Amino acid sequence: MEKRTDSPYPRKDLPILAIIGVLLVISTIVFAVTDHRKDWRYYQAEFKKMVAEKFGAEKAATIPSGMKQIWVPDMRRADRCITCHQGILWKGFETADHPYKTHPPEPIRTHPIEKYGCTSCHGGQGFAVQSQEAHGPVKFWEEPVLGKSMGEGYSLAGDDKGALIQMNCNVCHRFDRETKGMDMINHAKKLVRDKGCRACHVVNSRGGTIGPDLTFVGDKAAEQYDMSRLGGQKTAFAWHVSHFKNPKEVVPDTVMPNFGFGTKDAQSLAALMLSWKRAPVPVDFRPGVARTDPQTAEEVADEQRMKTGPGAWFVKTGCFICHSVSSLGVKSAAQIGPDLSTAVEDTQSRFGKTVDDFVKNPTGTMSVVLTRQIVLTDQEKEVAIQKLREAYAEHQKQKAAGTAATASGGH
Ligand code: HEC
Ligand code: HEC
Ligand code: HEC
Ligand code: HEC
Numbered sequence: 001m002e003k004r005t006d007s008p009y010p011r012k013d014l015p016i017l018a019i020i021g022v023l024l025v026i027s028t029i030v031f032a033v034t035d036h037r038k039d040w041r042y043y044q045a046e047f048k049k050m051v052a053e054k055f056g057a058e059k060a061a062t063i064p065s066g067m068k069q070i071w072v073p074d075m076r077r078a079d080r081c082i083t084c085h086q087g088i089l090w091k092g093f094e095t096a097d098h099p100y101k102t103h104p105p106e107p108i109r110t111h112p113i114e115k116y117g118c119t120s121c122h123g124g125q126g127f128a129v130q131s132q133e134a135h136g137p138v139k140f141w142e143e144p145v146l147g148k149s150m151g152e153g154y155s156l157a158g159d160d161k162g163a164l165i166q167m168n169c170n171v172c173h174r175f176d177r178e179t180k181g182m183d184m185i186n187h188a189k190k191l192v193r194d195k196g197c198r199a200c201h202v203v204n205s206r207g208g209t210i211g212p213d214l215t216f217v218g219d220k221a222a223e224q225y226d227m228s229r230l231g232g233q234k235t236a237f238a239w240h241v242s243h244f245k246n247p248k249e250v251v252p253d254t255v256m257p258n259f260g261f262g263t264k265d266a267q268s269l270a271a272l273m274l275s276w277k278r279a280p281v282p283v284d285f286r287p288g289v290a291r292t293d294p295q296t297a298e299e300v301a302d303e304q305r306m307k308t309g310p311g312a313w314f315v316k317t318g319c320f321i322c323h324s325v326s327s328l329g330v331k332s333a334a335q336i337g338p339d340l341s342t343a344v345e346d347t348q349s350r351f352g353k354t355v356d357d358f359v360k361n362p363t364g365t366m367s368v369v370l371t372r373q374i375v376l377t378d379q380e381k382e383v384a385i386q387k388l389r390e391a392y393a394e395h396q397k398q399k400a401a402g403t404a405a406t407a408s409g410g411h
């Protein structure tokens with residue numbers, strides 16, 4: 001065999017190879033260092049240094065090292081977040097970077113971390129000790145940390161980009177009418193009351209059946225939504241925001257009204273909807289309010305008064321949930337449909353039908369109402385028509401006397 005004397009590489013290439021070799025070594029070191037930054041050991045070492053600098057070496061020596069976790073058996077949570085977030089309970093690191101920063105005092109004063117852990121409020125994977133895994137989003141894990149970065153990702157309206165955390169707060173606080181520190185959710189709860197969503201939806205076992213029961217709508221998986229008409233992000237949150245801005249754009253044949261919600265309203269409502277889920281939280285973690293939200297005394301009294309007035313039939317039959325009948329003294333809280341005082345002439349202009357024909361062959365929302373929520377026999381429909389005529393007659397009488405209340409209402 002002939003001995004090869006020439007190297008496969010000409011000699012003049014050697015310096016270049018050497019440079020490449022050195023570069024490889026350097027980049028390996030750089031890579032190792034930057035990768036190391038993500039390790040919890042790195043953060044623990046850094047934190048120890050910070051404490052030593054500020055409070056002395058003796059104090060720093062008291063900081064335990066190693067994997068740390070808060071075990072909350074009642075909630076089946078083992079949160080290792082404090083493995084990196086070691087500064088949570090320390091004073092003096094209020095302006096430090098994450099994960100060394102002191103926690104804002106108020107939330108964990110009322111909800112001590114030994115009892116609540118971290119993820120019950122923040123979300124995230126408690127058992128993970130790597131930054132990306134702990135904070136998410138991670139595939140097959142539905143509870144990423146609801147932090148400022150996510151709020152920014154959704155272009156949350158308003159100054160508080162961290163407000164999404166309130167979705168988790170409300171899993172426990174859902175029966176509060178209002179909770180301090182939960183402005184976004186409070187705003188949404190008020191909209192739900194003012195707009196009369198219960199006319200069509202059951203919430204906490206009270207409400208109508210035109211739309212789906214919303215009590216645990218937050219448990220609905222993202223795959224169960226039809227995202228085909230959404231532009232941009234295809235998440236449950238984005239679906240609800242679009243749906244609130246214009247229900248028909250997402251569900252073309254829906255009878256859910258367009259309430260004209262702007263971005264802030266729609267985002268707040270979306271957050272509230274997603275917070276309505278079954279809580280893996282034992283009863284004593286729920287705030288001490290009644291675990292229902294019954295009608296207020298005022299609402300009950302109003303209903304009682306109208307039930308004995310001339311518009312009693314509309315109250316007892318349930319029409320008043322969506323319709324006022326002002327000529328008969330019936331006032332609807334939600335006013336989702338038009339005032340029925342003038343229905344006798346309005347069905348002509350609105351639907352091109354006599355009121356008889358409309359009640360017998362309704363279209364739109366009323367076709368759903370009369371098949372799903374208030375099912376009337378033929379005989380009862382005759383009564384309905386009769387009552388609508390009485391309301392109209394009364395309206396005309398009041399109009400002649402100059403005392404007619406303006407028939408208002410609608411969407
Ligand atoms: C491996 C270390 C590590 C672990 C474990 C960890 N974090 Fe962090 N966390 C960080 C670092 C670093 C930052 C700042 C940079 C960033 O946002 O990634 C941070 C930032 C945060 C922020 C602020 C980000 C924002 O968007 O507002 C929150 C909130 C947070 N972490 C909560 C948690 C929770 C809850 C857990 C436990 C489920 C957890 N972290 C576990 C390292 C960690
Ligand atoms: C009772 C609910 C609750 C619990 C429990 C809780 N936090 Fe928080 N945390 C909050 C709230 C509220 C904020 C302020 C959010 C904001 O303003 O954006 C916050 C802020 C933070 C921040 C960001 C601080 C900042 O100034 O930007 C981090 C990081 C954090 N928490 C980590 C943790 C860790 C780790 C635990 C567990 C040891 C924990 N939290 C337990 C409610 C809670
Ligand atoms: C795991 C359930 C749970 C979560 C999550 C939770 N809370 Fe609470 N919260 C409670 C309970 C239970 C109480 C009642 C404590 C008591 O009265 O002893 C309470 C009390 C409160 C109070 C009244 C405190 C006081 O001064 O009496 C406020 C305000 C509050 N929570 C706000 C929040 C906010 C904001 C969040 C989210 C950052 C949150 N909670 C998350 C269960 C929870
Ligand atoms: C006139 C009846 C009506 C009113 C009033 C109404 N909805 Fe709906 N809603 C529906 C119907 C019907 C659907 C099912 C079709 C669809 O998704 O649009 C629906 C769907 C929904 C969904 C999606 C539920 C799911 O499981 O996909 C949410 C969330 C919702 N409504 C919330 C609200 C809120 C909040 C309000 C009050 C601001 C409200 N709705 C008012 C009729 C109504």
Ligand code: HEC
Pocket residue numbers: 199200208210317318319320321322323336337338339340342343346347350351355358363364365366369373374384388
């Ligand atoms: C869940 C809400 C809801 C309930 C309950 C309801 N309606 Fe309606 N109704 C509407 C809406 C919304 C309209 C407007 C038409 C549309 O959007 O399709 C309407 C329209 C009407 C109209 C036509 C009015 C006009 O001026 O054009 C009549 C008549 C009517 N409803 C009668 C009734 C009667 C009678 C009852 C009780 C048996 C009743 N409605 C219960 C929501 C409701």
